[in-house]
Amino acid sequence: xxxxxxxxxxxxxxxxxxxxxxxxxxxxxxxxxxxxxxxxxxxxxxxxxxxxxxxxxxxxxxxxxxxxxxxxxxxxxxxxxxxxxxxxxxxxxxxxxxxxxxxxxxxxxxxxxxxxxxxxxxxxxxxxxxxxxxxxxxxxxxxxxxxxxxxxxxxxxxxxxxxxxxxxxxxxxxxxx
Numbered sequence: 711x712x713x714x715x716x717x718x719x720x721x722x723x724x725x726x727x728x729x730x731x732x733x734x735x736x737x738x739x740x741x742x743x744x745x746x747x748x749x750x751x752x753x754x755x756x757x758x759x760x761x762x763x764x765x766x767x768x769x770x771x772x773x774x775x776x777x778x779x780x781x782x783x784x785x786x787x788x789x790x791x792x793x794x795x796x797x798x799x800x801x802x803x804x805x806x807x808x809x810x811x812x813x814x815x816x817x818x819x820x821x822x823x824x825x826x827x828x829x830x831x832x833x834x835x836x837x838x839x840x841x842x843x844x845x846x847x848x849x850x851x852x853x854x855x856x857x858x859x860x861x862x863x864x865x866x867x868x869x870x871x872x873x874x875x876x877x878x879x880x881x882x883x884x885x886x887x
Contacts, residue, residue, distance in 0.1 A: 753859040799873040835866035
């Protein structure tokens, strides 16, 4: 009679312990991986900013609203590149308009952007997500897996000389995603 109660309790206890240990082993650092959600939130925030900019600036019947939005978001003054400030934050020498500063962009992807006349941080910051994906798709299947949602915003920070903000954000990103 006691076995009818003891066996299910022991089975439940053993399953609970094994489930807990299995969960710890599968999750490498013991923390919830929320990078997917952070990337989604970042993309949605960027979309929201674009929509708010479109709402605040009336469109004069022009179908190129994205061009109007991008031009309204560019800074009015030119920021002078300060390599010493960038080096102080990143700990290495940064060349002006080096697209590889953007997390997720390596030398090959930089070449793809250069082939599409995107040579500066400012030009990349003005690219739409669709344009970035088009550039990646032009490189073949190997590059289609990359997620460029954060690249324009990162490039914008670099173009504006916001090195500490860029570094802090990149520390949160996972390979630019």
